Amino acid sequence: MDPKHRQILQRHRSNLVTALNPPDICDGLLSKGVFTQDMIDEIKSKGIRRDQARQLVIELEMRGSQAFPAFLECLRETGQHDLADLLQCGDGVRRPPSVPIQPSLIPLPVQNPISTAKPDRPDFTPQRLVPLRPESLPVPDPFSPSSETQGVRPTRPRRDSIQCYKMDASPCGICLIINNVDFDPASELKDRKGSDIDCDKMEKRFKALNFEVVVKRNLKFKRIRHEMSTLAKRDHSAYDCCVVIILSHGTEANHNRFPGAVHGVDGPSVPVQLITNYLNGQNxxxxxxxxxxxFIQACGGGEKDVGFEVSPDEVEPSLGGMDDQMDAIPMSSSSDSLSTSDEVDARASLPTPSDILVSYSTFPGYVSWRDTQAGSWYVENLDRVLEENAAMDDLVTMLMMVNDAVSQISAKGLYKQMPGSFNFLRKLLYFQSSPS
Known part of the structure; x- marks a missing residue:
């Protein structure tokens, strides 16, 4: 496909997913030789219309130079003229000749109003409105300051193509949730009231996204590592993805890739870097x-963020609950930090991890807030954003929405929190969406 046509499809992907009705045009694309029957069957296997539309667009981007014109023709043949016009305007192609172009009337200077009275000069000729042909009109400069008032805006350059991960297995993959709530008194860590609320939200959400969810509660240090090792030894050949969600107390830890560590209920902490290494390509x-x-709901350290002052219209302040608590203790000792002699899969000589994304509830070094009645700020907003946007947006885009939402909340009217992620994904990731 021509790169400019692929860019048009990518630019209007959300419109296509929202409005396109794939069954109406599949036969046309098949008859025009754009799709094969196997491709049509793959699209129809997606279940709900939105997933079928997304798959159709992805397949279309991989076809030849005639795929885009044939797609437009199929849209018009099936009465989907609005979508065809939207894509055709993006191609810089004029509308069909059946749509008339009205001439513009440009007033010229008038010395005297037209009247039945005789002019003072014999050579006087009344001025009148003269229609000008469209091609004679001046072409506005899209980069001039006045172009915005004329509705002409330059388009932002886009990359040629970003592929998407295959995410159509059923179930899509395994989702392991580790929910640490009740901590041993000897650990000097408080129980995490409200964490069960977070756990229930994530379990329901990822089941809705077609994951096989496994929940483990109150795991000690060694048990966390055991569960990660067991997950790594499973055969994931039939799956397209793997998710690990950890709800626990957290702390800082020495690292060379992924910061932070999460505590077992007995006290010792497991570095996030070690947890991710269990699932890397080598192990x-x-x-x-x-x-x-x-997804890590735990503190990255003990520092509290009091934020900085902004203009009133910058954000809409949102207050956290009166029962907000922290998921943090001070930085771990060297015995708790990642050591290159700890395990083979923890060595710094391993290749840089690819296809891994670690989303943290807070910036490394800072506390993460949790409402004992409503759950954590991070999980609450992550659950909401996934529910509202998973059918349309990719994961990285949705995580930015979570970042923005959490950043506008305040604990006790003072303290702030800023989530973030370390992203080593190579493609866009779209979750499977549940029927609406």
Missing amino acids: CPSLQGKPKLF
């Missing part, structure tokens, strides 16, 4: 080339 071959997603 879990059946997940090679597939996205591995980690």
